[in-house]
Amino acid sequence: MFLGKTLTKDSDLGPVAKANGIEFFLVSFVDIFGVLRSKMVPAAAISTIQKDGAGFAPFASWLDYGPDAADMIAKPDPTTCMQVPFRPDLAFVIGDCYIEDKKVEDSPRWVLKDQVEKAAKLGYEFKTGVEAEFFLLSKAPNSSLAISDPADTQEKPCYDAQAMMRRMDILQEIVKTLNACDFGVYQTDHEDANGQFEINWHYRSCLHTGDQHVFFKWVVKTLAEKHGYRATFMPRPFQNLTGNGCHCHCSLWSGGKNVFVGDGADKLSGAKPEMTSLGLSSLGWNFLGGVLAKAESFVAITNPTVNSYKRLNGLITSSGATWAPNRISFSGNNRTHMVRVPEGDRFELRLADGAANPYLLQAVILACGLQGMAQKIDPSAYFFKPTVNMYIIPQGDASISHIKTLPGNLLDAMRLFEKDPEMRTMLGNKFVDAYIKLKGAEWKDFMGHVSMWELNNTIDC
Numbered sequence: 001m002f003l004g005k006t007l008t009k010d011s012d013l014g015p016v017a018k019a020n021g022i023e024f025f026l027v028s029f030v031d032i033f034g035v036l037r038s039k040m041v042p043a044a045a046i047s048t049i050q051k052d053g054a055g056f057a058p059f060a061s062w063l064d065y066g067p068d069a070a071d072m073i074a075k076p077d078p079t080t081c082m083q084v085p086f087r088p089d090l091a092f093v094i095g096d097c098y099i100e101d102k103k104v105e106d107s108p109r110w111v112l113k114d115q116v117e118k119a120a121k122l123g124y125e126f127k128t129g130v131e132a133e134f135f136l137l138s139k140a141p142n143s144s145l146a147i148s149d150p151a152d153t154q155e156k157p158c159y160d161a162q163a164m165m166r167r168m169d170i171l172q173e174i175v176k177t178l179n180a181c182d183f184g185v186y187q188t189d190h191e192d193a194n195g196q197f198e199i200n201w202h203y204r205s206c207l208h209t210g211d212q213h214v215f216f217k218w219v220v221k222t223l224a225e226k227h228g229y230r231a232t233f234m235p236r237p238f239q240n241l242t243g244n245g246c247h248c249h250c251s252l253w254s255g256g257k258n259v260f261v262g263d264g265a266d267k268l269s270g271a272k273p274e275m276t277s278l279g280l281s282s283l284g285w286n287f288l289g290g291v292l293a294k295a296e297s298f299v300a301i302t303n304p305t306v307n308s309y310k311r312l313n314g315l316i317t318s319s320g321a322t323w324a325p326n327r328i329s330f331s332g333n334n335r336t337h338m339v340r341v342p343e344g345d346r347f348e349l350r351l352a353d354g355a356a357n358p359y360l361l362q363a364v365i366l367a368c369g370l371q372g373m374a375q376k377i378d379p380s381a382y383f384f385k386p387t388v389n390m391y392i393i394p395q396g397d398a399s400i401s402h403i404k405t406l407p408g409n410l411l412d413a414m415r416l417f418e419k420d421p422e423m424r425t426m427l428g429n430k431f432v433d434a435y436i437k438l439k440g441a442e443w444k445d446f447m448g449h450v451s452m453w454e455l456n457n458t459i460d461c
């Protein structure tokens, strides 16, 4: 049950626990790498924890602090409180991070809240829906990854009814859990890779979507373990199969109205004749322009791991398509572009993957979109043929030479992120410095490891 919908940030969770039979709270926050960190708090202590916060050593998570740093506390936000339907003695609540009474500016929920506040000051609310794909694996160690269903072997398994039937028990439990928590799930399917699924729920205000995205991943992983599987959102766990995307549908609202919906101004600045049918308003057009103009700078956020770049620009899959973009482009209802505009009321950013931080994903799109509106950025330069298959680079097609390719690895992406000073003005120096430092260390660690590919291809040099 989504108890938070009737609560405010100042509500006392003690009486809420009593009224609903809750014995424990899982007080959680998400670190910069997207890892969910929690403390289990008995209901008798929750009112005190609301005042004092649950204490964490920040160095012990992926935040930029040393082991000597003062305690970081997570103060539960009651508006996020979910009573867990499959475990009603437990409630899940997300906290905001503070050190010595100051907000931890580089903690992802604050990074998003700062952007939400900027938008609110301009009179806007950013609404989003995410499509967080995942695999159900057998419960085996990392070294022997295998999908959980040995009968799921089709080359094109997308929407396969029988493969979904064989996982109906867990899928229904996930959907019933989410819907008991007001997610508004409207469809579930087997996705393009063997063992891969997707669950779609209703779009919301972006902070709410971020909180739901965190809860969704926790529910999927927890119920997978309950059913004897292991769930992963890893961008590309299998070399021959489609990876886990996290497509994000975006719209901007003001006064209860979606301001992306076309205002009849078809003669947009710089628009080409074939674009006028996309139906976005001039505000939507400029918001999209901001996102496209900054895509190469923020791909390190939406695609944050070494493994992310094996989904982008990845090897062809057994289904015949990676379903992941390789260039910074958009058109209408064409899934092979980085941005799809399926209807004139929203656009779908198809760049992000399952490792994207639920808060930073929303924050960076909103920040760039607002800048696009402020600077009236025209996305025309990123428009490319509506009918082309972007997964197959058109040979000898000079018209594509102006469409940039996405970075080939995390290091290139981080260099693009670091060299764009506007990332600092948008996301804050503290966050950008922390991100560069932590991701730089991750890349160095990766480069220190010798892979089987290197051995196979270099041993006889």
Ligand SMILES: [Mg+2]
Pocket (backbone or CB within 6 Å): 131, 133, 191, 198, 245
């Ligand atoms: Mg999908």
